[in-house]
Amino acid sequence: xxxxxxxxxxxxxxxxxxxxxxxxxxxxxxxxxxxxxxxxxxxxxxxxxxxxxxxxxxxxxxxxxxxxxxxxxxxxxxxxxxxxxxxxxxxxxxxxxxxxxxxxxxxxxx
Amino acid sequence: xxxxxxxxxxxxxxxxxxxxxxxxxxxxxxxxxxxxxxxxxxxxxxxxxxxxxxxxxxxxxxxxxxxxxxxxxxxxxxxxxxxxxxxxxxxxxxxxxxxxxxxxxxxxxxxxx
Numbered sequence: 081x082x083x084x085x086x087x088x089x090x091x092x093x094x095x096x097x098x099x100x101x102x103x104x105x106x107x108x109x110x111x112x113x114x115x116x117x118x119x120x121x122x123x124x125x126x127x128x129x130x131x132x133x134x135x136x137x138x139x140x141x142x143x144x145x146x147x148x149x150x151x152x153x154x155x156x157x158x159x160x161x162x163x164x165x166x167x168x169x170x171x172x173x174x175x176x177x178x179x180x181x182x183x184x185x186x187x188x189x190x
Numbered sequence: 191x192x193x194x195x196x197x198x199x200x201x202x203x204x205x206x207x208x209x210x211x212x213x214x215x216x217x218x219x220x221x222x223x224x225x226x227x228x229x230x231x232x233x234x235x236x237x238x239x240x241x242x243x244x245x246x247x248x249x250x251x252x253x254x255x256x257x258x259x260x261x262x263x264x265x266x267x268x269x270x271x272x273x274x275x276x277x278x279x280x281x282x283x284x285x286x287x288x289x290x291x292x293x294x295x296x297x298x299x300x301x302x303x
Contacts, residue, residue, distance in 0.1 A: 110289055111289035113291055113292075115294075120199075120296075120297075121296050121297070122194075122280055122282075122294035122295050122296045122297050123233075123280070123292075123294045124294070125291050125292075125293070128291050168232075168233070170292075172288075172289025173289075176288045176289060177235075178289065178292060180232050180233040181232065182230070182231070182232035183232060
């Protein structure tokens with residue numbers, strides 16, 4: 081079945097640094113979504129992408145829908161301590177279901 | 191804003207007990223989902239429902255059942271809880287099925303002893 085590879089699994093960065101993470105697959109997706117989950121909470125939608133090549137920003141977050149439709153990237157600029165959490169990508173396939181990556185755990189050192 | 195409310199944040203149950211996890215959404219969404227989340231395994235879909243009284247198996251339905259008697263409410267049932275079902279359970283809803291963003295509840299952390 082369809083699978084997503086999300087990397088890196090975890091990141092330890094200094095406050096103020098930029099962050100990049102990505103999801104790749106051997107399958108084509110029609111939708112890419114990025115979520116953030118803080119400790120003890122459910123995932124919250126950050127950015128939704130619906131078109132190949134689309135680049136969308138939400139504050140300091142920017143995500144892109146890869147041209148091949150097999151990947152997506154999330155960048156966080158000038159990280160702050162409240163960026164801590166687990167970031168998930170999700171790809172929407174031809175069957176209408178969402179496939180989730182296993183998450184990137186972000187730690188930010190003040 | 192969509193609100194998905196799970197009735198319990200934490201539950202502790204004994205092996206063999208019947209367990210009900212309740213979820214309510216307030217935005218008239220057609221679709222509702224139950225996932226479990228485990229370290230290293232990510233989010234795994236247990237069951238979903240695209241209409242009242244309709245249900246579909248997800249990737250790991252064994253040991254679970256669901257009930258959707260009203261549009262806004264989706265219940266996950268563990269008929270006979272086992273220690274392997276200790277996990278974080280997340281309910282979600284979406285407007286339509288076709289790749290729509292999911293809106294998640296805050297989760298129920300279930301411990302089976």
